[in-house]
Amino acid sequence: MAAAMELRCWGGDWGLPSVHTESLIVLAYTKFSGAEVTVSPIDWTWKTITATVPELLCGDSAVQEPAQILNFLRKQRFNADYELTARQGADTMAYIALLEEKLRPALLHTFWVDAENYANVTRPWFASRSPFPLNFLVPSCQANTALSRILLTKGEAPLHRITEVEGKIYSDAKECLNLLSYRLGTANYFFGNSPTSLDAFVFGFVAPLHKASLPSSPLQSHLRQLDNLIRFCDSILAVYFSSDRPCPLPPVQETMDANLQKLTQLVNKESNLIEKMDDNLRSSPQHKPHRPDPKPSLSTAKSSTPA
Template identity: 30%
Template structure:
């Protein structure tokens, strides 16, 4: 059986990572049997992060490559009906979410003073009590470096949330009145969209990004439908 190694869950989230939620959502959508192994230490992954999929002697890191592997092995049943234009749009939307919106989420959790203390209190349960402050400080330092290198960390708080709200508006506009991203049937891009929106909604930190999602009725209905 396939084994999904992912970060632990908290609040109403099966995992603290949207990338892990994305893979598990895809597995549920396709009905592929799997089991979950919870990992607190990203160093257990070949690329120093989770999720990681294990299938026999095969080890596949990175959510994008995991979905590609699953589609090749079990068939691309969710996306078979999509046009070339829709497939291209799905790639563009996924890039926007995973390479831009993700860093706004990262900022809201680990760097924004509003989220910083909350995350410390919530995440310390996953580490040994005496080492927890040190581990969280190292995680925060590394994530701040990532955000600065990507570019989002160079902006002001107001500018960062403005960028995030633009992404949320784009997602809502593209979704429109559809039940799912490309109509009445869910496709693999819905696993990504749902994962990131659910992380924003169910992480109980009040900020402009969460407000933008929670105040959008269509997005809230979409998340409830996917859940």
């Protein structure tokens, strides 16, 4: 009997089973291949900073990174690519490399470096799902990693600063989306009538950009002009995730806010009680402050002196 498999990943939101690209890739592939896995949003401990997700646990094995997890699932006879020809397999590898090189830097910038998106969407989401003090550390750690990765891969001379590479990475990303749209055409999936690993990767990269409510994103505006990619994402969500999307854990911040509200009410109640006690003490006769008699004036002193 095959060992049970558990997939640890970031939870879902925005109508997606996960907001995390890598987690979304693996979740989609498990659906395409028929693999039965138990999905567990990562626990909110100090591991949130150092752990690599997604992580697939099977018996004594722990596999990380989407490519390694997909290979592991294939060895367990969960293979969504078994009908692909050698040429289609080569095309799959080429398009995945294209996604990593052209689209990922722009996605990292969109969600983690763009100040408006980070402040209004990305940071609040990850902070609300991490307890204090991780709610301060996790988003900033992720943002620093994203910035470093962009500059490492795209900051070659003479473009050394993030403001200098923005134009380049977004131009490359739009070109990548155009190529994907052209390759998909009017088909439901990239190779035939069944989804494969390439569909899982494209879905993982494109779906968060499609579903997130971003206040600032020229890349999202460009994606919305490519109707077939939008239809592609919506179709996968409807067919494979409509009935059993994992329920995200309740945001930690909501519990913290509720506790803070109760504490504030208790403090206010005690403050009002103390204030009433002080008022009663002031109004009580035995607690009225003693005022000494005024000193006699000079004229009064003279008149009272015996002749």
